[in-house]
Amino acid sequence: MFSCQMSVGDVDGADVTTIEGLSPDGTHPLQKARVAEQVPQCGYCQSGHIMRAAALLSDNPNPTRDEIKEEMSQNLCRCGTYNRIFKAVERAASQA
Amino acid sequence: MTANLSRRGFLKTAASATAVLYVGATADGVAVAAGNTDAMLNPFVKIGSDGQVIAMIKHFEKGQGPATGLSTLIAEELGVSMDQIGYEFAPSNPEVYNNLFFGPFQGTGGSTAMANSWMQYRTAGANAREMLIKAAAEAWGVDASGLDIQNGMVTGAGQSAPLGTFVEAAASFAPSETPRLRDPSEWKIIGNEATRRLDSPIKVNGQAQFGMDIHLPNQMVVMIKRTPQRGGLVAGFDDSAAKEVKGFIMAMPLPTNHGVAVYAENTWAAMQARAAIEVDWDMSGAEARSSAEIREGVMAALNTAPVYNVNKADQAAITSAVDASAKVLEKTFYFPLLAHAPMEPMNCTIEQTAEGDIVLHDGAQMPTGPHMAFQQIFNLPADKIHIKTLLAGGSFGRRATPEADYQVEAALAFVMTDRSRPVKLVWDREDDIRGGYYRPATGHKVRVGLDADGNIAAWEHQVAGQSIMKGTPFEAVAVRDGIDNSTVEGLADNPYAIPNMSVGLTDTEKATSVLWWRSVGHTHTAYVMEVMMDMAAQASGRDPLEFRLAYLSGDDADSQRKAGVLKLVAEKANWGNPAPGNVQGLAVHKSFGSYVAEVVEVSGTPEDGIQIEKIVAAIDCGIAVNPDIVRAQTEGAIGYGIGHAMREKITLDGGAVEQSNFPDYEPLRISDIKAIETHIVPSAEAPTGVGEPGTPPAAPALANAIARLDLRVAELPMVEQGVSFA
Numbered sequence: 003m004f005s006c007q008m009s010v011g012d013v014d015g016a017d018v019t020t021i022e023g024l025s026p027d028g029t030h031p032l033q034k035a036r037v038a039e040q041v042p043q044c045g046y047c048q049s050g051h052i053m054r055a056a057a058l059l060s061d062n063p064n065p066t067r068d069e070i071k072e073e074m075s076q077n078l079c080r081c082g083t084y085n086r087i088f089k090a091v092e093r094a095a096s097q098a
Numbered sequence: 099m100t101a102n103l104s105r106r107g108f109l110k111t112a113a114s115a116t117a118v119l120y121v122g123a124t125a126d127g128v129a130v131a132a133g134n135t136d137a138m139l140n141p142f143v144k145i146g147s148d149g150q151v152i153a154m155i156k157h158f159e160k161g162q163g164p165a166t167g168l169s170t171l172i173a174e175e176l177g178v179s180m181d182q183i184g185y186e187f188a189p190s191n192p193e194v195y196n197n198l199f200f201g202p203f204q205g206t207g208g209s210t211a212m213a214n215s216w217m218q219y220r221t222a223g224a225n226a227r228e229m230l231i232k233a234a235a236e237a238w239g240v241d242a243s244g245l246d247i248q249n250g251m252v253t254g255a256g257q258s259a260p261l262g263t264f265v266e267a268a269a270s271f272a273p274s275e276t277p278r279l280r281d282p283s284e285w286k287i288i289g290n291e292a293t294r295r296l297d298s299p300i301k302v303n304g305q306a307q308f309g310m311d312i313h314l315p316n317q318m319v320v321m322i323k324r325t326p327q328r329g330g331l332v333a334g335f336d337d338s339a340a341k342e343v344k345g346f347i348m349a350m351p352l353p354t355n356h357g358v359a360v361y362a363e364n365t366w367a368a369m370q371a372r373a374a375i376e377v378d379w380d381m382s383g384a385e386a387r388s389s390a391e392i393r394e395g396v397m398a399a400l401n402t403a404p405v406y407n408v409n410k411a412d413q414a415a416i417t418s419a420v421d422a423s424a425k426v427l428e429k430t431f432y433f434p435l436l437a438h439a440p441m442e443p444m445n446c447t448i449e450q451t452a453e454g455d456i457v458l459h460d461g462a463q464m465p466t467g468p469h470m471a472f473q474q475i476f477n478l479p480a481d482k483i484h485i486k487t488l489l490a491g492g493s494f495g496r497r498a499t500p501e502a503d504y505q506v507e508a509a510l511a512f513v514m515t516d517r518s519r520p521v522k523l524v525w526d527r528e529d530d531i532r533g534g535y536y537r538p539a540t541g542h543k544v545r546v547g548l549d550a551d552g553n554i555a556a557w558e559h560q561v562a563g564q565s566i567m568k569g570t571p572f573e574a575v576a577v578r579d580g581i582d583n584s585t586v587e588g589l590a591d592n593p594y595a596i597p598n599m600s601v602g603l604t605d606t607e608k609a610t611s612v613l614w615w616r617s618v619g620h621t622h623t624a625y626v627m628e629v630m631m632d633m634a635a636q637a638s639g640r641d642p643l644e645f646r647l648a649y650l651s652g653d654d655a656d657s658q659r660k661a662g663v664l665k666l667v668a669e670k671a672n673w674g675n676p677a678p679g680n681v682q683g684l685a686v687h688k689s690f691g692s693y694v695a696e697v698v699e700v701s702g703t704p705e706d707g708i709q710i711e712k713i714v715a716a717i718d719c720g721i722a723v724n725p726d727i728v729r730a731q732t733e734g735a736i737g738y739g740i741g742h743a744m745r746e747k748i749t750l751d752g753g754a755v756e757q758s759n760f761p762d763y764e765p766l767r768i769s770d771i772k773a774i775e776t777h778i779v780p781s782a783e784a785p786t787g788v789g790e791p792g793t794p795p796a797a798p799a800l801a802n803a804i805a806r807l808d809l810r811v812a813e814l815p816m817v818e819q820g821v822s823f824a
């Protein structure tokens with residue numbers, strides 16, 4: 003879900019997880035993988051990418067490279083961290 | 099101790115600590131002052147008696163890594179590990195925190211953050227180490243020469259204690275003018291592959307604070323209703339419909355009349371109200387040209403004699419030499435306007451304190467710019483204006499305008515209020531794409547003469563484009579004899595030993611507003627140089643790598659280092675042996691003191707779709723302080739160059755920008771490049787630029803690969819020149 007395309011009314015009664023709630027201490031496998039792979043540059047896009055990847059991994063714990071590309075291509079990164087986004091999702095999948 | 103300490107967190111702890119050691123540094127890297135009182139207000143490193151170490155970062159962080167890199171220099175020299183050091187962004191103070199390459203000006207740009215700070219931060223860290231060691235030696239009654247600090251412990255002569263133990267005593271010593279810098283053989287952190295960025299944890303858990311995250315109590319949000327054509331002025335406006343919008347406060351023309359400031363309780367209300375306001379624009383002085391007209395102006399300039407003789411060559415003789423050559427290659431190139439489009443659009447927040455001081459919260463790339471402008475706008479001395487630097491969501495040059503455009507806009511909006519409420523200025527993406535600043539539209543015309551053996555006999559090169567520096571406060575330093583070097587950098591000063599080269603320049607009229615864009619003039623000069631070198635190699639039936647190396651055979655460092663990255667990239671990319679069905683393209687360029695070579699390997703055809711299979715880069719940037727940040731920056735810089743070359747451009751229709759957001763200014767996507775890798779040339783030279791040098795060779799390397807499929811692209815973006823991408 004993109005938070006910018008969803009009105010608050012549409013999630014009435016639902017549980018919503020944002021980047022702040024992904025883990026209590028930044029130790030979700032995707033967060034650890036992003037630090038290890040040094041993915042963030044400016045960081046502005048990263049919350050969106052991480053939440054999209056978290057959704058992908060919860061549906062598909064072992065995605066192929068094409069599946070990662072398919073899912074993650076919905077998000078943009080102007081700093082060009084794409085190469086490392088692949089690596090971080092793969093690392094997180096292997097360690098989850 | 100966590101890696102990232104807020105200022106408040108530090109002060110609180112420091113207050114409970116018995117003393118703090120502050121160490122500063124001058125432009126020469128000499129420590130100027132130390133002490134345990136507030137007399138030393140602008141240090142480079144602060145060390146609490148509880149052992150907390152804070153590096154003060156004089157450069158802003160847009161992802162290029164100075165928070166980590168400059169902290170690394172302090173940690174290495176002082177003798178603490180990276181999890182024993184935190185950082186804070188330095189306040190605005192050009193006397194202390196100036197960019198040593200910019201004169202008395204604090205700012206980040208030109209890939210200089212590490213290069214200008216290298217000795218300064220090491221010296222500050224070394225001084226802190228020596229003062230702490232001296233204090234320990236006195237306390238223990240031993241000779242200082244036998245002591246060192248490692249992992250935060252002062253150790254030697256059979257003793258060991260945390261460095262904080264000696265902070266109070268150390269703070270009474272005068273710093274040394276020539277502290278001993280650690281020998282590279284002692285380095286544990288500099289050059290260490292395992293060193294991770296200090297700012298990653300907060301960028302993956304939502305804690306990172308960007309300018310856009312600022313939400314001060316009682317703040318108003320201001321958005322500007324902008325002129326669709328640059329230079330239009332407000333002649334009148336009607337906000338009656340905006341008054342129906344819940345949360346709308348007021349609307350007033352900016353004192354400059356460049357737009358109407360719309361004040362609201364929140365961003366949504368400001369957007370709604372802005373849309374409801376009708377403005378009557380005076381377009382008499384506004385940009386009215388179309389992109390086609392701008393292009394015609396550039397082409398017309400290329401077809402007349404250049405105004406400036408950039409390298410003082412005998413132009414007539416070189417023209418004759420080209421004419422007399424066995425073979426003449428001629429090509430005309432054109433590069434469109436481009437937007438920077440950082441992920442976080444422009445914004446900043448201004449408040450006034452009870453004492454009447456002005457505080458700017460901003461991802462400030464060049465704090466001295468708004469600091470000087472605010473002194474005039476608010477009629478206040480420099481010390482009554484404070485800039486709190488926040489993380490910035492990208493820039494690529496955009497956050498540093500000579501006129502401090504968006505900060506001044508916010509200040510003008512703020513002075514029109516009673517100043518009781520903070521004002522947060524917010525641009526949306528459409529403001530940024532339509533009303534921002536652009537890479538200048540530029541053209542090149544090149545004629546290369548080859549002799550009968552296929553060697554370059556003469557090279558006639560002409561550039562026409564819009565000067566970035568003329569008409570700005572930077573003109574005095576950046577323009578010499580009428581020549582704006584940022585339009586022609588990378589041509590006559592190229593390390594290639596090209597015989598009989600002339601470079602001419604003609605400025606064309608500025609279209610809308612132009613600004614440095616990641617790697618500035620090199621964005622187009624590298625493209626032209628490297629495509630022409632490739633054409634020359636092709637025309638003489640020689641391998642593009644061998645052909646280039648032939649012009650880099652000198653034993654000077656420039657030739658050697660440029661040849662070095664070529665050889666490394668050729669080896670790593672398996673140059674000349676692409677996977678079956680693929681073709682390769684090569685390009686190399688020096689910019690910002692660093693050398694980068696790239697091989698792009700593609701599959702497919704221009705008709706059915708090109709897929710970039712792999713990009714391999716080699717960089718020589720001197721000592722790689724953090725090798726993995728060097729690689730990450732090079733990858734990002736390559737993606738930036740490739741994405742724009744593929745399909746991006748800003749076009750004008752009747753002076754108005756036609757693009758508005760990412761659907762029609764489509765950035766690089768994850769599917770565009772299948773694999774990318776960077777190799778670093780080992781070096782003992784001082785560090786040079788990293789943020790930009792990866793960009794210039796990227797587009798020509800792609801173009802040179804596509805040329806192997808019989809399509810020579812001389813105008814960008816590629817999608818408009820018969821290239822489709824898979």
Ligand code: FES
Pocket residue numbers: 041042043044045046047048078079080081082083161441491492
């Ligand atoms: S890290 Fe800057 S936009 Fe992705």
